[in-house]
Amino acid sequence: MAKLSPAxxxxxxxxxxxxxxxxxxxxxxxxxxxxxxxxxxTDDACELSSTSLQTGQVxxxxxxxxxxxxxxxxxxxxxxxxAEVENIGPGLKGKLGxxxxxxxxxxxACKPGMVGAGIRKDVTVSGETKEKSQAPADVEAAKERYxxxxxxxxxxxxxxxxxxxxxxxxxxxxxxxxxxxLVRTFYERVEPVAESFPDLDPKIDMRxxxxxxxxxxxxxFHRIERYLFPPQPAExxxxxxxxxxxxxANAKTADTKEKIAPIADQLLTDVKALRDEVSAPxxxxxxxxxxxxxxxxxxxxxxxxxGGEEDRYSHSDLWDIAANIDGSETLIAELQxxxxxxxxxxxxxxxxxxxxxxxxxxxxxxGDGYVSYDKVTPEQRKELSDKVDALxxxxxxxxxxxxxx
Numbered sequence: 001m002a003k004l005s006p007a008x009x010x011x012x013x014x015x016x017x018x019x020x021x022x023x024x025x026x027x028x029x030x031x032x033x034x035x036x037x038x039x040x041x042t043d044d045a046c047e048l049s050s051t052s053l054q055t056g057q058v059x060x061x062x063x064x065x066x067x068x069x070x071x072x073x074x075x076x077x078x079x080x081x082x083a084e085v086e087n088i089g090p091g092l093k094g095k096l097g098x099x100x101x102x103x104x105x106x107x108x109a110c111k112p113g114m115v116g117a118g119i120r121k122d123v124t125v126s127g128e129t130k131e132k133s134q135a136p137a138d139v140e141a142a143k144e145r146y147x148x149x150x151x152x153x154x155x156x157x158x159x160x161x162x163x164x165x166x167x168x169x170x171x172x173x174x175x176x177x178x179x180x181x182l183v184r185t186f187y188e189r190v191e192p193v194a195e196s197f198p199d200l201d202p203k204i205d206m207r208x209x210x211x212x213x214x215x216x217x218x219x220x221f222h223r224i225e226r227y228l229f230p231p232q233p234a235e236x237x238x239x240x241x242x243x244x245x246x247x248x249a250n251a252k253t254a255d256t257k258e259k260i261a262p263i264a265d266q267l268l269t270d271v272k273a274l275r276d277e278v279s280a281p282x283x284x285x286x287x288x289x290x291x292x293x294x295x296x297x298x299x300x301x302x303x304x305x306x307g308g309e310e311d312r313y314s315h316s317d318l319w320d321i322a323a324n325i326d327g328s329e330t331l332i333a334e335l336q337x338x339x340x341x342x343x344x345x346x347x348x349x350x351x352x353x354x355x356x357x358x359x360x361x362x363x364x365x366x367g368d369g370y371v372s373y374d375k376v377t378p379e380q381r382k383e384l385s386d387k388v389d390a391l392x393x394x395x396x397x398x399x400x401x402x403x404x405x
Contacts, residue, residue: 035059036095039110041088042066046110046119055103055127060096064088068113074098075107081196082106086114086299101130114303116212117202135287139402142334143290147278149330150190154275157186161271165264168224171257177228181319181369184221184311187271188323189330191300192293193278193285200277203270207310220270222313223263227255229313291335291402295395297328298388306385308373318370321384322361328395329354338402346397353391360387 036059038049043066062072067090074083074096085094100106103125109118160183167176187194187205195201202210204220211218255263277283301324304310311317332339332350339347360383364371376384 036061039063039072039108040065041070041072041110041112041119043068043112044119046108046121048108048121048123051121051123053100053123053125055100055125055130057097057099060085060098060108062088062094062096062110064090064092064094066090066112071111071114071118072096073109073111073118075109075198077102077104077106079107079198081198087303099130099132100125101132103127103129113209115207115209116216135403136338136405138338139287139291139335142338143285143287146290146331146334147285150193151275151279153186153190154271154278157183157271158268158275160186161268165268168228168264169257169261173228176224177314180221180225180228180314181316184316185319185323185326187221188300188320189327191324191327192289192296192331194274196285196289197274197277200270200274204267204274207304207312209309219263220267222311223255224260224267225311225313227260227263229315230254231313287403288399290331291399294328294331294335294398295392297324297331298392298395300324301388302385302392306381306388308381311373315373316370317373318361318364318376322370325354325357325361332395332398335398335402339398342401342404343397346394346401349394350391350398353387353394357384357387357391360384 037053039060039062040047041062041064060072060074062070062085064070069090070088071084071086072088072094073081076082083096083098085096088094106123106125107120108123109120111118160179164176164179164183167173167179194204202216202220205222206216206218206220207222208218208226210216301321305317305321305324308315308317310320332354336347339350361370364376
């Protein structure tokens with residue numbers, strides 16, 4: 001399993017609520033929060049002290065009483081991801097503050113094991129509509145520039161996916177294998193936006209772990225990845241870079257060209273739907289999600305990529321890692337004038353740490369891409385993990401700084 005980042009996890013938001021960072025992460029709470037909705041997450045339950053809430057500020061205090069690392073999500077009335085707190089280890093607590101602006105029915109979920117749809121429950125928010133907090137104008141302008149970048153990346157994703165799917169369906173498997181890392185680059189750069197769509201994101205990017213041992217159809221990039229790079233006998237078993245036993249058992253019946261064709265078609269349909277959603281005139285990308293994006297992308301590396309879990313069949317993880325770095329640096333580039341004006345030393349440190357991660361990745365360059373991740377030694381993975389954790393900790397200071405009026 002990937003080494004989990006010790007840096008504080010961030011709350012993200014989209015839609016009618018604004019998330020407020022409140023010591024978010026796998027950290028022990030020193031005392032109970034007054035008036036907080038307490039959430040108890042176990043391996044098979046998600047219990048809330050109240051499911052009747054009022055508009056305005058609501059604090060959640062999540063206790064992991066199970067045996068697996070868990071997450072807690074808040075979803076809006078349009079089923080978008082509104083806020084989340086990740087990486088809550090067994091016996092630990094996480095806090096999440098949410099400002100509900102609109103009354104209505106919302107959904108929350110605990111995700112023991114950090115996979116699947118989670119254990120969901122509805123909560124009712126009553127009261128008068130509240131005005132959402134306003135971010136500084138320069139941050140809003142930076143967000144709009146960033147969204148233009150995202151739309152460009154999604155156009156590239158659709159174009160590359162069309163080519164990729166064509167090669168898969170035509171049986172040109174070597175060509176498809178060579179393109180796998182590249183086509184995913186466009187997706188991994190804009191994950192903070194993609195992950196706000198809880199229906200599309202899993203369909204496009206789910207791993208076997210997210211299927212709840214086959215209860216959910218296995219679709220998207222990683223289903224095609226397994227077809228292109230079938231698991232080898234030596235890879236079966238627990239441990240870093242290995243295929244989980246249930247996954248190996250499922251893979252015994254190999255996918256055929258006929259079986260994979262509709263999966264490939266669906267992938268193209270789903271990436272087009274994502275592009276169209278983000279390009280629609282009414283699309284909203286909340287400022288809190290934007291300012292937390294740089295750290296969120298870096299934490300993606302720590303969560304599933306350093307340990308080789310993400311691209312477990314193709315071992316193309318370095319492509320994904322580099323793409324996450326690309327996306328995070330792009331976000332910081334938009335915020336750089338604001339950060340520099342308020343804390344130039346912090347900006348210098350961010351620049352230095354990004355350069356350190358980039359320099360580390362360069363040693364694994366091979367042609368236009370990267371070496372197979374199984375060639376990266378445990379010691380090198382540990383060094384990468386340490387650099388990523390340090391960068392995440394530094395980036396955790398960005399949201400509060402840039403939103404400070």
